[in-house]
Amino acid sequence: MFHKILIANRGEIALRVLRAAKELGIQTVAVHSTADAEAMHVRLADESVCIGPPPSRDSYLNIHQIVAACEITGADAVHPGYGFLSENAKFADILDAHNITFIGPRADHIRVMGDKIEAKRTAKRLGIPVVPGSDGAVTEDAEAKRIAAEIGYPVIIKASAGGGGRGMKVARNEDDIDVALATARSEAGAAFGDDAVYIEKYLEKPRHIEVQVVGDGDGRAVHLGERDCSLQRRHQKVWEEANSPALNAADRSRIGMTVANAMADLKYAGAGTIEFLYENGEFYFIEMNTRLQVEHPVTEAITGIDLVHEQIRVASGAGLSVEQKDVQFNGHAIECRINAEDPKTFAPSPGTVSHFHTPGGLGVRVDSAVFSGYKIPPYYDSLIGKLIVHGSNRVECMMRLRRALGEFVVDGIKTTLPLFQDLVNSRDIANGDYDIHWLEKYLAKADT
Known part of the structure; x- marks a missing residue:
């Protein structure tokens, strides 16, 4: 060690x-x-x-x-x-x-998965289902139109080195291709210093499902189930839960073992997350994050496995502490990302936190470095804390989340706590009936 x-x-x-x-x-x-x-x-x-x-x-x-x-x-x-x-x-x-x-993982795995085109090729080679699209970067309008016609409209053009929604444009017909391609390349070059883009089939109402995996670097890997990260604003996750309300045990086992076997073949070391779009019972690979995720606590809540401990064990050469047969899924967990932002406009709200009180009780966890009197600087990401709630089932988890949100106090700055207090009372959220576009539509209605 x-x-x-x-x-x-x-x-x-x-x-x-x-x-x-x-x-x-x-x-x-x-x-x-x-x-x-x-x-x-x-x-x-x-x-x-x-x-x-x-x-x-x-x-x-x-x-x-x-x-x-x-x-x-x-x-x-x-x-x-x-x-x-x-x-x-x-x-x-x-x-x-x-x-x-x-x-963390080896540098060559970081490189491969950091290039979205190469990551897609690697995923396909490893037997992970991928979204239909181009095999590599697309530079010419004619080539883009040919590929789009083959896979069918609408299509999405994405930056190869991208993330966070930048360098992404949707083309719903052939007339949209020219502008979408030029705009995506321009945004990608400005944001990432690399204007390479590729084309994929655009799914209309998918969910964002990601599978947590941990490998020992020597050909053994286990999956720790999935997380549903479909509630997003501008491609940024807001609310995550495990397990997904949209999957059954068979789906979970099928995609989990597909990912675990692929990462074992790759001899991947440490924690990683394979992200998918999920629609009509099918999974489509979109990217891999070769690191710990912000939302890792919901996986820890339902499995009882400390992901950071596993990262440290693997990196030190001690190997994994669990085998796949040891992994059990217990109950349901939800995480809300609390940001120092105006809950209506989402403008950053740095400043001094005059009072900070976190909720407690059975099944409630808060990951935050904030304290009363802390000055939130304006230089960094606006995330100031994560509220993670666990229950024996999703209904109990939602009830516990509603109670915990009512106890959470952050004075002196604006936060997104009121947004979650609204979301937890939404019928669609209660029913688990949402996709990656739901929150944007919800917020648009609230503005009218």
């Missing part, structure tokens, strides 16, 4: 990793920008190192400073959390060159 882990992140995920490391008896190092000098993970870590000024490029994305912090403190491993450098293959390579373990 490791002697000392440096946590190359901030906020609630840095605190989450720190707690897991301490439970395993491992010393921790927090890195922070000048804006985060008083952050909770900095206060609780065994050591801390300031790595630069507030902008992420000068601190949390500064590989040189992070490696230097490892050398100064004697850290023998780095956990990247999610975001920032968590899916940066160059970072993993540099750590390896300095004999520091990257707590």
Whole structure:
């Protein structure tokens, strides 16, 4: 096992990793920008190192400073959390060159899955079902129209290096192709420095289903079930639950074992998530995230398996603590992402939190690094906490969530708590009857 882990992140995920490391008896190092000098993970870590000024490029994305912090403190491993450098293959390579373990997959797997075109090819080769579309990048209008005619309209044009909804355009007929292709390429180039795009069949009312997997890097992998992440705003997840209300046990086992077998064949190491669109009983691969997900707590709630512990075990060479036969799914869990944003306009709301009170009771978990008096800086993602609720079934979970939301207090800033208080009372949500477009339509109606 490791002697000392440096946590190359901030906020609630840095605190989450720190707690897991301490439970395993491992010393921790927090890195922070000048804006985060008083952050909770900095206060609780065994050591801390300031790595630069507030902008992420000068601190949390500064590989040189992070490696230097490892050398100064004697850290023998780095956990990247999610975001920032968590899916940066160059970072993993540099750590390896300095004999520091990257707590995550191998750099070549990060590279493959980070390129959406290559990821789709790899998924297809491994037996994972994919969305019909182009085999590679598309550059010419004529080629795009030919492919679209073959797979049928509507189609979606996506940035190969994209994410977060940028570089994505829908074409509903041949007349839309020219503008959609040019716009997607322009957005992709501006956002990611790579204007390569590809075409896929556009599904009208799919759900977003993702399968959690953990591999040992030596040809063994287990799946921990699926999460339903269909409630999204601008392609950003808002509410996640496990298991999905749309799947039955047979669907769950079928897609779970498909993913687990594929990751075993790939000799994937650590935690990863395979994301699918799901419509009319069929799964279609869209991407793989080679890291811990924001929504990992709902999987932990229904399986009782600590994903960060598993990441650390695998990276240290100890292997997985469970086999597939050990994985049991118990009850239902829902996570609400609480952001420091105006619940109507979603404009960021940084500032000082004058009072912070989290709900409690059986089956209630809050992952947050916020405290009363904490100053939320304007430089980073607006996520300030995650409310995770677990119940013996979905009905009990929804009732418990409604109660917990009523107890949650964050004063001094605006948050998205009122949005969730509305959603938990929606008939469609109660019935589990929603798709990836539902929330956008709901919010549009609320504005009229």
